[in-house]
Amino acid sequence: MNIEKIRSDFKILRDSDVVYLDNAATSLTPDSVLLSMNRFYEEINANPGRSVHTLASTARILYDDAHRSVASFIGADKDGEVIFTKNATEAINLVASGIRWRDGDRIITTAIEHHSNFLPWLRLKQRYGVKIDIICPDTSGQFNLSEFKEIINDKTRLLAFSHASNVLGSITPAKKLVSIARDRKVLTLIDGAQFVPHRAVDVKELGCDFYAFSAHKMLGPMGMGALYVSPNEKDNLSPLILGGGEVKDAGLDFFELLPSWEGFEGGTQNVPGGLGFASAIEYIEKTGFDEIVKHEEKLTKLLIQGLCRFDKIETYGPGLGEDRTGIVSFNIHGVNPHRVSSLYNEWGNILIRSGHMCAYPLMKNIIKRPRGVVRASTYLYNTEDEVNRFLEVTEKIMKFTLK
Amino acid sequence: MRETFNYRDKSITLYCINLCSYGDSGDYELFPDEDMGILLIDQVKNLDDIGCSVVDVNESVGFLHLRGMEITLYPSGRMIIENVKPDDRLVAIETARNIFQALR
Numbered sequence: 001m002n003i004e005k006i007r008s009d010f011k012i013l014r015d016s017d018v019v020y021l022d023n024a025a026t027s028l029t030p031d032s033v034l035l036s037m038n039r040f041y042e043e044i045n046a047n048p049g050r051s052v053h054t055l056a057s058t059a060r061i062l063y064d065d066a067h068r069s070v071a072s073f074i075g076a077d078k079d080g081e082v083i084f085t086k087n088a089t090e091a092i093n094l095v096a097s098g099i100r101w102r103d104g105d106r107i108i109t110t111a112i113e114h115h116s117n118f119l120p121w122l123r124l125k126q127r128y129g130v131k132i133d134i135i136c137p138d139t140s141g142q143f144n145l146s147e148f149k150e151i152i153n154d155k156t157r158l159l160a161f162s163h164a165s166n167v168l169g170s171i172t173p174a175k176k177l178v179s180i181a182r183d184r185k186v187l188t189l190i191d192g193a194q195f196v197p198h199r200a201v202d203v204k205e206l207g208c209d210f211y212a213f214s215a216h217k218m219l220g221p222m223g224m225g226a227l228y229v230s231p232n233e234k235d236n237l238s239p240l241i242l243g244g245g246e247v248k249d250a251g252l253d254f255f256e257l258l259p260s261w262e263g264f265e266g267g268t269q270n271v272p273g274g275l276g277f278a279s280a281i282e283y284i285e286k287t288g289f290d291e292i293v294k295h296e297e298k299l300t301k302l303l304i305q306g307l308c309r310f311d312k313i314e315t316y317g318p319g320l321g322e323d324r325t326g327i328v329s330f331n332i333h334g335v336n337p338h339r340v341s342s343l344y345n346e347w348g349n350i351l352i353r354s355g356h357m358c359a360y361p362l363m364k365n366i367i368k369r370p371r372g373v374v375r376a377s378t379y380l381y382n383t384e385d386e387v388n389r390f391l392e393v394t395e396k397i398m399k400f401t402l403k
Numbered sequence: 404m405r406e407t408f409n410y411r412d413k414s415i416t417l418y419c420i421n422l423c424s425y426g427d428s429g430d431y432e433l434f435p436d437e438d439m440g441i442l443l444i445d446q447v448k449n450l451d452d453i454g455c456s457v458v459d460v461n462e463s464v465g466f467l468h469l470r471g472m473e474i475t476l477y478p479s480g481r482m483i484i485e486n487v488k489p490d491d492r493l494v495a496i497e498t499a500r501n502i503f504q505a506l507r
Binding site for chain 2: 336338339342343346347354355356360370371372400401403
Protein backbone atom coordinates (compact mmCIF):
# COMPACT_ATOMS: atom_id res chain seq x y z
CA MET A 1 0.00 0.00 0.00
CA ASN A 2 1.47 3.31 -1.11
CA ILE A 3 0.53 5.70 1.70
CA GLU A 4 2.05 8.76 0.04
CA LYS A 5 0.00 8.12 -3.08
CA ILE A 6 -3.12 7.60 -0.99
CA ARG A 7 -2.51 10.81 0.97
CA SER A 8 -2.10 12.74 -2.26
CA ASP A 9 -5.70 11.83 -3.13
CA PHE A 10 -7.08 13.85 -0.19
CA LYS A 11 -7.09 17.64 -0.46
CA ILE A 12 -7.12 18.19 3.31
CA LEU A 13 -3.99 16.07 3.67
CA ARG A 14 -2.28 17.77 0.70
CA ASP A 15 -3.00 21.30 1.87
CA SER A 16 -2.43 21.15 5.62
CA ASP A 17 -0.36 19.43 8.25
CA VAL A 18 -3.43 18.30 10.17
CA VAL A 19 -3.30 14.87 11.82
CA TYR A 20 -6.77 13.50 11.29
CA LEU A 21 -7.53 10.78 13.83
CA ASP A 22 -11.29 11.22 14.03
CA ASN A 23 -12.12 8.65 11.39
CA ALA A 24 -14.66 6.78 13.48
CA ALA A 25 -16.77 9.96 13.37
CA THR A 26 -16.23 10.74 9.70
CA SER A 27 -13.50 9.84 7.27
CA LEU A 28 -11.92 12.22 4.77
CA THR A 29 -13.10 12.21 1.16
CA PRO A 30 -10.77 11.51 -1.77
CA ASP A 31 -10.81 13.55 -4.98
CA SER A 32 -12.34 10.71 -6.99
CA VAL A 33 -15.45 10.70 -4.79
CA LEU A 34 -15.85 14.47 -5.07
CA LEU A 35 -15.31 14.25 -8.81
CA SER A 36 -18.01 11.63 -9.26
CA MET A 37 -20.52 13.80 -7.40
CA ASN A 38 -19.52 17.01 -9.20
CA ARG A 39 -19.71 15.25 -12.53
CA PHE A 40 -23.30 14.33 -11.84
CA TYR A 41 -24.25 17.96 -11.24
CA GLU A 42 -22.19 19.23 -14.14
CA GLU A 43 -23.15 16.68 -16.77
CA ILE A 44 -26.45 15.05 -15.78
CA ASN A 45 -28.38 16.61 -12.90
CA ALA A 46 -31.75 15.14 -13.85
CA ASN A 47 -34.34 13.42 -11.71
CA PRO A 48 -33.75 9.68 -12.08
CA GLY A 49 -36.49 7.84 -13.87
CA ARG A 50 -39.11 10.58 -13.69
CA SER A 51 -38.91 11.81 -17.24
CA VAL A 52 -38.44 10.30 -20.66
CA HIS A 53 -35.27 12.03 -21.69
CA THR A 54 -31.67 10.99 -21.93
CA LEU A 55 -30.39 12.77 -18.85
CA ALA A 56 -33.10 11.30 -16.62
CA SER A 57 -32.47 7.83 -17.98
CA THR A 58 -28.73 8.22 -17.48
CA ALA A 59 -29.28 9.37 -13.89
CA ARG A 60 -31.51 6.37 -13.28
CA ILE A 61 -28.98 3.90 -14.69
CA LEU A 62 -26.12 5.40 -12.68
CA TYR A 63 -28.15 5.42 -9.47
CA ASP A 64 -29.13 1.80 -10.01
CA ASP A 65 -25.49 0.96 -10.71
CA ALA A 66 -24.56 2.61 -7.39
CA HIS A 67 -26.96 0.28 -5.57
CA ARG A 68 -25.39 -2.66 -7.36
CA SER A 69 -21.85 -1.56 -6.35
CA VAL A 70 -22.82 -1.16 -2.70
CA ALA A 71 -24.66 -4.50 -2.71
CA SER A 72 -21.73 -6.28 -4.30
CA PHE A 73 -19.35 -4.74 -1.75
CA ILE A 74 -21.13 -6.50 1.13
CA GLY A 75 -21.86 -9.72 -0.74
CA ALA A 76 -25.55 -8.97 -1.28
CA ASP A 77 -27.49 -9.78 -4.39
CA LYS A 78 -27.12 -6.88 -6.82
CA ASP A 79 -30.79 -6.80 -7.63
CA GLY A 80 -32.65 -4.90 -4.97
CA GLU A 81 -31.29 -6.16 -1.65
CA VAL A 82 -29.71 -2.83 -0.73
CA ILE A 83 -31.77 0.26 0.05
CA PHE A 84 -30.11 3.67 0.23
CA THR A 85 -30.78 5.67 3.36
CA LYS A 86 -29.49 8.89 4.87
CA ASN A 87 -27.04 6.95 7.07
CA ALA A 88 -26.83 3.87 9.30
CA THR A 89 -29.07 5.60 11.85
CA GLU A 90 -31.87 5.99 9.33
CA ALA A 91 -31.34 2.42 8.14
CA ILE A 92 -31.83 1.11 11.68
CA ASN A 93 -34.83 3.35 12.25
CA LEU A 94 -36.31 2.01 9.02
CA VAL A 95 -36.20 -1.48 10.50
CA ALA A 96 -37.53 -0.31 13.87
CA SER A 97 -40.50 1.40 12.30
CA GLY A 98 -40.92 -1.01 9.42
CA ILE A 99 -41.47 -4.28 11.28
CA ARG A 100 -45.04 -5.01 12.28
CA TRP A 101 -44.48 -5.48 16.00
CA ARG A 102 -46.76 -7.87 17.86
CA ASP A 103 -48.01 -7.69 21.39
CA GLY A 104 -45.39 -9.15 23.74
CA ASP A 105 -42.51 -8.98 21.24
CA ARG A 106 -39.01 -8.82 22.74
CA ILE A 107 -35.81 -7.35 21.33
CA ILE A 108 -32.31 -8.26 22.45
CA THR A 109 -29.61 -5.64 22.14
CA THR A 110 -26.39 -4.84 23.99
CA ALA A 111 -25.05 -2.17 26.33
CA ILE A 112 -22.24 -1.18 23.95
CA GLU A 113 -24.48 0.09 21.18
CA HIS A 114 -24.29 3.52 19.63
CA HIS A 115 -27.51 5.42 20.35
CA SER A 116 -28.57 4.81 16.75
CA ASN A 117 -28.92 1.11 17.59
CA PHE A 118 -30.36 1.66 21.03
CA LEU A 119 -32.79 4.58 21.12
CA PRO A 120 -35.03 3.21 18.32
CA TRP A 121 -35.61 0.09 20.45
CA LEU A 122 -36.25 2.15 23.59
CA ARG A 123 -38.87 4.10 21.67
CA LEU A 124 -40.60 0.86 20.68
CA LYS A 125 -40.67 0.00 24.35
CA GLN A 126 -42.21 3.36 25.23
CA ARG A 127 -44.72 3.36 22.36
CA TYR A 128 -45.75 -0.25 21.96
CA GLY A 129 -44.59 -1.99 25.10
CA VAL A 130 -41.99 -4.07 23.27
CA LYS A 131 -39.68 -5.60 25.89
CA ILE A 132 -35.95 -4.92 25.60
CA ASP A 133 -33.37 -7.40 26.89
CA ILE A 134 -29.89 -5.91 27.22
CA ILE A 135 -26.73 -8.01 27.25
CA CYS A 136 -23.64 -6.51 28.91
CA PRO A 137 -20.13 -7.47 27.81
CA ASP A 138 -17.01 -7.25 29.98
CA THR A 139 -15.14 -3.94 30.08
CA SER A 140 -13.17 -4.79 26.95
CA GLY A 141 -16.35 -5.43 24.95
CA GLN A 142 -16.20 -9.23 24.91
CA PHE A 143 -19.51 -11.05 25.21
CA ASN A 144 -20.35 -14.33 26.85
CA LEU A 145 -22.32 -15.87 23.98
CA SER A 146 -24.23 -18.24 26.24
CA GLU A 147 -26.01 -15.20 27.68
CA PHE A 148 -27.62 -14.61 24.31
CA LYS A 149 -28.72 -18.25 24.12
CA GLU A 150 -30.19 -18.11 27.59
CA ILE A 151 -32.12 -14.89 27.16
CA ILE A 152 -33.84 -15.78 23.88
CA ASN A 153 -37.39 -17.00 24.37
CA ASP A 154 -40.45 -17.58 22.22
CA LYS A 155 -41.30 -13.90 22.26
CA THR A 156 -37.88 -12.73 21.06
CA ARG A 157 -38.35 -11.16 17.66
CA LEU A 158 -35.07 -9.39 16.94
CA LEU A 159 -31.41 -9.42 17.97
CA ALA A 160 -29.74 -6.08 17.19
CA PHE A 161 -26.01 -5.56 17.74
CA SER A 162 -23.05 -3.64 16.39
CA HIS A 163 -20.40 -5.46 14.39
CA ALA A 164 -17.70 -3.26 15.96
CA SER A 165 -17.94 -0.91 18.93
CA ASN A 166 -17.56 2.81 18.24
CA VAL A 167 -15.90 3.26 21.64
CA LEU A 168 -13.98 0.11 22.45
CA GLY A 169 -12.95 -0.96 18.95
CA SER A 170 -14.00 -4.47 19.91
CA ILE A 171 -15.37 -6.77 17.21
CA THR A 172 -18.52 -8.73 17.90
CA PRO A 173 -18.57 -12.37 16.73
CA ALA A 174 -21.40 -11.61 14.34
CA LYS A 175 -21.58 -14.95 12.57
CA LYS A 176 -21.93 -16.85 15.84
CA LEU A 177 -24.59 -14.49 17.14
CA VAL A 178 -26.58 -14.69 13.91
CA SER A 179 -26.38 -18.46 14.09
CA ILE A 180 -27.70 -18.45 17.68
CA ALA A 181 -30.58 -16.20 16.61
CA ARG A 182 -31.43 -18.17 13.47
CA ASP A 183 -31.61 -21.41 15.40
CA ARG A 184 -34.43 -19.81 17.38
CA LYS A 185 -36.01 -18.09 14.37
CA VAL A 186 -35.06 -14.65 15.66
CA LEU A 187 -34.39 -11.84 13.19
CA THR A 188 -30.96 -10.19 13.25
CA LEU A 189 -29.92 -6.61 12.60
CA ILE A 190 -26.24 -5.69 12.50
CA ASP A 191 -25.02 -2.11 12.83
CA GLY A 192 -21.95 -2.24 10.61
CA ALA A 193 -21.10 1.48 10.68
CA GLN A 194 -17.73 0.90 12.39
CA PHE A 195 -16.93 -2.39 10.67
CA VAL A 196 -17.65 -2.03 6.95
CA PRO A 197 -15.06 0.74 6.38
CA HIS A 198 -12.31 -1.47 7.80
CA ARG A 199 -13.05 -5.13 7.09
CA ALA A 200 -14.64 -7.20 4.34
CA VAL A 201 -18.27 -8.14 4.97
CA ASP A 202 -20.34 -10.86 3.35
CA VAL A 203 -23.95 -10.62 4.46
CA LYS A 204 -24.82 -13.97 2.88
CA GLU A 205 -22.09 -15.68 4.82
CA LEU A 206 -23.21 -13.94 8.00
CA GLY A 207 -26.80 -14.94 7.31
CA CYS A 208 -28.24 -11.78 8.89
CA ASP A 209 -31.59 -10.25 8.00
CA PHE A 210 -30.58 -6.59 8.13
CA TYR A 211 -27.20 -4.88 7.88
CA ALA A 212 -26.82 -1.10 8.22
CA PHE A 213 -23.88 1.18 7.47
CA SER A 214 -22.92 4.74 6.49
CA ALA A 215 -20.96 6.14 3.55
CA HIS A 216 -19.29 9.00 5.38
CA LYS A 217 -17.18 6.70 7.57
CA MET A 218 -15.76 4.96 4.50
CA LEU A 219 -14.53 7.81 2.31
CA GLY A 220 -18.00 8.57 0.96
CA PRO A 221 -20.27 11.59 1.31
CA MET A 222 -22.28 12.56 4.38
CA GLY A 223 -26.01 11.95 4.20
CA MET A 224 -25.67 8.55 2.53
CA GLY A 225 -26.06 5.11 4.02
CA ALA A 226 -27.40 1.71 3.19
CA LEU A 227 -29.56 -1.05 4.56
CA TYR A 228 -29.26 -4.63 3.39
CA VAL A 229 -32.53 -6.51 3.70
CA SER A 230 -32.58 -10.26 3.19
CA PRO A 231 -35.01 -11.50 0.52
CA ASN A 232 -37.04 -13.28 3.20
CA GLU A 233 -37.74 -10.05 5.05
CA LYS A 234 -38.29 -7.67 2.14
CA ASP A 235 -42.04 -8.15 2.04
CA ASN A 236 -42.36 -7.91 5.82
CA LEU A 237 -40.77 -4.48 6.04
CA SER A 238 -42.65 -1.21 5.51
CA PRO A 239 -40.86 1.88 4.15
CA LEU A 240 -39.93 4.68 6.52
CA ILE A 241 -41.47 7.27 4.21
CA LEU A 242 -43.96 7.15 1.40
CA GLY A 243 -44.07 9.36 -1.65
CA GLY A 244 -43.15 9.82 -5.27
CA GLY A 245 -41.46 7.13 -7.30
CA GLU A 246 -42.29 4.40 -4.83
CA VAL A 247 -45.44 2.77 -6.12
CA LYS A 248 -46.50 0.42 -8.85
CA ASP A 249 -50.08 1.57 -8.51
CA ALA A 250 -52.20 3.74 -6.23
CA GLY A 251 -55.83 4.71 -6.01
CA LEU A 252 -58.15 6.57 -3.67
CA ASP A 253 -57.87 3.88 -1.04
CA PHE A 254 -54.84 1.77 -1.83
CA PHE A 255 -51.23 1.75 -2.95
CA GLU A 256 -48.91 -1.00 -4.10
CA LEU A 257 -45.20 -0.54 -3.59
CA LEU A 258 -42.62 -1.23 -6.27
CA PRO A 259 -40.33 -4.17 -5.67
CA SER A 260 -36.60 -3.63 -5.16
CA TRP A 261 -35.11 -0.53 -3.51
CA GLU A 262 -37.58 1.72 -5.30
CA GLY A 263 -40.34 0.79 -2.89
CA PHE A 264 -38.29 2.13 0.02
CA GLU A 265 -36.83 5.34 -1.39
CA GLY A 266 -39.71 7.77 -1.72
CA GLY A 267 -39.16 11.26 -3.12
CA THR A 268 -36.22 12.49 -5.16
CA GLN A 269 -33.20 10.51 -4.12
CA ASN A 270 -29.69 11.70 -3.25
CA VAL A 271 -28.28 10.59 -6.59
CA PRO A 272 -24.88 12.35 -6.32
CA GLY A 273 -24.58 10.87 -2.83
CA GLY A 274 -25.20 7.40 -4.24
CA LEU A 275 -22.59 7.93 -6.93
CA GLY A 276 -20.11 9.19 -4.34
CA PHE A 277 -20.83 6.13 -2.21
CA ALA A 278 -20.08 3.83 -5.15
CA SER A 279 -16.93 5.78 -5.92
CA ALA A 280 -15.75 5.44 -2.30
CA ILE A 281 -16.25 1.69 -2.54
CA GLU A 282 -14.23 1.60 -5.72
CA TYR A 283 -11.42 3.40 -3.89
CA ILE A 284 -11.48 0.93 -0.99
CA GLU A 285 -11.63 -2.08 -3.30
CA LYS A 286 -8.72 -0.75 -5.33
CA THR A 287 -6.68 -0.39 -2.13
CA GLY A 288 -7.77 -3.79 -0.83
CA PHE A 289 -8.91 -4.81 2.64
CA ASP A 290 -5.90 -7.06 3.22
CA GLU A 291 -3.65 -4.02 2.98
CA ILE A 292 -6.01 -1.78 4.94
CA VAL A 293 -6.32 -4.25 7.83
CA LYS A 294 -2.56 -4.78 7.99
CA HIS A 295 -1.92 -1.04 7.97
CA GLU A 296 -4.51 -0.23 10.63
CA GLU A 297 -3.31 -3.05 12.86
CA LYS A 298 0.21 -1.64 12.76
CA LEU A 299 -0.97 1.88 13.63
CA THR A 300 -3.32 0.67 16.37
CA LYS A 301 -0.56 -1.37 18.00
CA LEU A 302 1.73 1.65 17.94
CA LEU A 303 -1.02 3.81 19.46
CA ILE A 304 -1.86 1.40 22.26
CA GLN A 305 1.76 0.64 23.10
CA GLY A 306 2.54 4.35 23.15
CA LEU A 307 -0.39 5.23 25.42
CA CYS A 308 0.27 2.31 27.77
CA ARG A 309 3.70 3.75 28.56
CA PHE A 310 1.97 6.37 30.70
CA ASP A 311 0.83 5.25 34.15
CA LYS A 312 -1.89 7.86 34.30
CA ILE A 313 -3.53 6.83 31.03
CA GLU A 314 -6.30 4.28 31.05
CA THR A 315 -7.15 2.67 27.71
CA TYR A 316 -10.34 0.75 26.93
CA GLY A 317 -11.20 -2.14 24.67
CA PRO A 318 -9.40 -5.36 23.74
CA GLY A 319 -5.73 -5.65 24.61
CA LEU A 320 -2.79 -5.86 22.26
CA GLY A 321 -2.89 -8.92 20.05
CA GLU A 322 -6.67 -9.24 20.27
CA ASP A 323 -8.83 -8.58 17.25
CA ARG A 324 -10.00 -4.97 17.15
CA THR A 325 -10.51 -2.06 14.79
CA GLY A 326 -8.40 1.09 14.74
CA ILE A 327 -10.39 2.79 17.50
CA VAL A 328 -8.45 3.55 20.67
CA SER A 329 -10.34 5.22 23.52
CA PHE A 330 -8.62 6.43 26.65
CA ASN A 331 -8.62 8.86 29.54
CA ILE A 332 -5.89 10.80 31.27
CA HIS A 333 -6.46 10.39 34.98
CA GLY A 334 -8.09 13.45 36.47
CA VAL A 335 -8.40 15.43 33.24
CA ASN A 336 -11.72 15.88 31.48
CA PRO A 337 -11.89 14.38 27.99
CA HIS A 338 -12.91 17.59 26.20
CA ARG A 339 -9.97 19.44 27.76
CA VAL A 340 -7.64 16.70 26.56
CA SER A 341 -8.93 16.66 23.00
CA SER A 342 -8.78 20.45 22.74
CA LEU A 343 -5.14 20.32 23.85
CA TYR A 344 -4.31 17.84 21.05
CA ASN A 345 -5.98 20.25 18.64
CA GLU A 346 -4.23 23.38 19.94
CA TRP A 347 -0.79 21.92 20.53
CA GLY A 348 -0.46 19.46 17.68
CA ASN A 349 -3.19 20.18 15.10
CA ILE A 350 -4.32 16.66 15.94
CA LEU A 351 -8.03 16.10 15.51
CA ILE A 352 -9.67 13.47 17.71
CA ARG A 353 -13.01 12.99 19.46
CA SER A 354 -14.00 13.31 23.10
CA GLY A 355 -17.12 12.80 25.20
CA HIS A 356 -19.77 10.13 25.25
CA MET A 357 -19.54 9.08 21.59
CA CYS A 358 -23.34 8.74 21.49
CA ALA A 359 -22.96 5.71 23.75
CA TYR A 360 -24.24 6.75 27.18
CA PRO A 361 -25.25 3.21 28.21
CA LEU A 362 -21.71 1.97 27.58
CA MET A 363 -20.08 4.91 29.39
CA LYS A 364 -22.32 4.57 32.43
CA ASN A 365 -22.69 0.80 32.70
CA ILE A 366 -19.69 -0.90 31.10
CA ILE A 367 -16.59 1.24 31.50
CA LYS A 368 -18.20 3.46 34.13
CA ARG A 369 -16.79 6.72 32.87
CA PRO A 370 -19.75 9.12 33.01
CA ARG A 371 -17.68 12.03 31.67
CA GLY A 372 -16.82 10.02 28.59
CA VAL A 373 -13.50 9.25 26.93
CA VAL A 374 -11.00 10.57 24.42
CA ARG A 375 -10.97 8.61 21.16
CA ALA A 376 -8.34 8.36 18.42
CA SER A 377 -9.29 6.37 15.34
CA THR A 378 -7.14 5.51 12.36
CA TYR A 379 -7.81 4.89 8.69
CA LEU A 380 -5.94 3.96 5.56
CA TYR A 381 -4.30 7.37 5.03
CA ASN A 382 -2.82 7.74 8.52
CA THR A 383 0.90 7.19 9.00
CA GLU A 384 3.26 6.01 11.70
CA ASP A 385 4.72 9.54 11.78
CA GLU A 386 1.28 10.87 12.62
CA VAL A 387 0.84 8.38 15.45
CA ASN A 388 4.28 9.33 16.76
CA ARG A 389 3.29 13.00 16.63
CA PHE A 390 0.14 12.11 18.54
CA LEU A 391 2.26 10.37 21.20
CA GLU A 392 4.67 13.32 21.44
CA VAL A 393 1.75 15.65 22.12
CA THR A 394 0.37 13.12 24.61
CA GLU A 395 3.62 13.40 26.52
CA LYS A 396 3.43 17.19 26.47
CA ILE A 397 -0.16 17.10 27.74
CA MET A 398 0.78 14.64 30.48
CA LYS A 399 3.66 16.83 31.63
CA PHE A 400 1.49 19.92 31.82
CA THR A 401 -1.68 18.46 33.28
CA LEU A 402 -0.11 16.18 35.85
CA LYS A 403 2.82 18.24 37.10
CA MET B 404 -25.99 29.96 19.26
CA ARG B 405 -23.96 33.17 19.07
CA GLU B 406 -23.66 36.42 20.94
CA THR B 407 -21.91 39.64 20.12
CA PHE B 408 -20.07 41.65 22.79
CA ASN B 409 -17.46 44.37 23.06
CA TYR B 410 -13.86 43.51 23.86
CA ARG B 411 -11.27 46.31 23.94
CA ASP B 412 -13.51 48.55 21.83
CA LYS B 413 -14.03 45.83 19.25
CA SER B 414 -17.16 43.92 18.48
CA ILE B 415 -16.58 40.18 18.87
CA THR B 416 -19.06 37.44 18.02
CA LEU B 417 -18.89 34.43 20.30
CA TYR B 418 -20.11 31.05 19.04
CA CYS B 419 -21.27 28.38 21.46
CA ILE B 420 -21.52 24.65 20.75
CA ASN B 421 -23.02 22.06 23.07
CA LEU B 422 -20.54 19.19 23.54
CA CYS B 423 -22.01 16.71 26.04
CA SER B 424 -24.62 16.66 28.76
CA TYR B 425 -24.96 14.40 31.77
CA GLY B 426 -27.55 14.69 34.47
CA ASP B 427 -28.04 18.36 35.24
CA SER B 428 -24.69 19.58 33.88
CA GLY B 429 -23.20 20.05 30.46
CA ASP B 430 -20.02 20.84 28.54
CA TYR B 431 -19.68 23.62 25.97
CA GLU B 432 -17.14 24.90 23.50
CA LEU B 433 -17.07 28.64 22.84
CA PHE B 434 -14.96 30.48 20.34
CA PRO B 435 -14.79 34.06 19.06
CA ASP B 436 -14.92 35.00 15.39
CA GLU B 437 -11.38 36.34 15.56
CA ASP B 438 -8.20 35.60 17.48
CA MET B 439 -8.31 37.64 20.71
CA GLY B 440 -4.57 37.34 21.34
CA ILE B 441 -4.90 36.95 25.11
CA LEU B 442 -1.66 36.98 27.09
CA LEU B 443 -2.82 34.38 29.57
CA ILE B 444 0.05 34.67 32.05
CA ASP B 445 -0.69 38.37 32.50
CA GLN B 446 -4.33 37.74 33.32
CA VAL B 447 -4.09 35.73 36.55
CA LYS B 448 -4.91 38.66 38.85
CA ASN B 449 -7.77 39.91 36.65
CA LEU B 450 -9.34 36.46 36.63
CA ASP B 451 -8.85 36.14 40.35
CA ASP B 452 -10.76 39.41 40.83
CA ILE B 453 -13.94 37.83 39.45
CA GLY B 454 -13.57 34.72 41.61
CA CYS B 455 -12.00 32.64 38.91
CA SER B 456 -9.14 30.56 40.27
CA VAL B 457 -6.30 29.88 37.88
CA VAL B 458 -5.27 26.29 38.52
CA ASP B 459 -2.52 26.26 35.94
CA VAL B 460 -1.39 28.54 33.16
CA ASN B 461 1.34 28.95 30.58
CA GLU B 462 1.57 30.99 27.39
CA SER B 463 -0.60 28.54 25.45
CA VAL B 464 -3.35 27.46 27.84
CA GLY B 465 -5.03 28.29 31.14
CA PHE B 466 -6.97 25.92 33.38
CA LEU B 467 -9.54 27.81 35.43
CA HIS B 468 -12.14 26.99 38.06
CA LEU B 469 -15.21 29.11 38.51
CA ARG B 470 -18.26 28.13 40.58
CA GLY B 471 -17.75 24.42 39.99
CA MET B 472 -17.07 24.85 36.28
CA GLU B 473 -13.79 23.66 34.77
CA ILE B 474 -12.64 26.05 32.09
CA THR B 475 -9.88 25.61 29.52
CA LEU B 476 -8.91 28.96 27.99
CA TYR B 477 -6.65 29.44 24.97
CA PRO B 478 -4.96 32.69 23.84
CA SER B 479 -7.28 32.87 20.81
CA GLY B 480 -10.25 33.14 23.16
CA ARG B 481 -11.36 29.58 22.47
CA MET B 482 -12.81 28.15 25.64
CA ILE B 483 -14.02 24.75 26.81
CA ILE B 484 -16.39 25.10 29.76
CA GLU B 485 -17.22 21.82 31.49
CA ASN B 486 -19.66 21.02 34.26
CA VAL B 487 -22.00 23.92 33.49
CA LYS B 488 -24.94 23.87 35.91
CA PRO B 489 -27.74 24.18 35.13
CA ASP B 490 -27.07 22.66 31.74
CA ASP B 491 -27.87 25.78 29.75
CA ARG B 492 -26.06 27.37 26.84
CA LEU B 493 -26.93 30.81 28.16
CA VAL B 494 -25.05 30.05 31.40
CA ALA B 495 -21.99 29.04 29.37
CA ILE B 496 -22.16 32.20 27.26
CA GLU B 497 -22.63 34.40 30.32
CA THR B 498 -19.62 32.75 31.97
CA ALA B 499 -17.45 33.32 28.90
CA ARG B 500 -18.56 36.94 28.62
CA ASN B 501 -17.71 37.58 32.28
CA ILE B 502 -14.26 36.10 31.79
CA PHE B 503 -13.57 38.16 28.67
CA GLN B 504 -14.76 41.32 30.37
CA ALA B 505 -12.35 40.66 33.24
CA LEU B 506 -9.36 40.60 30.89
CA ARG B 507 -7.37 43.81 30.65
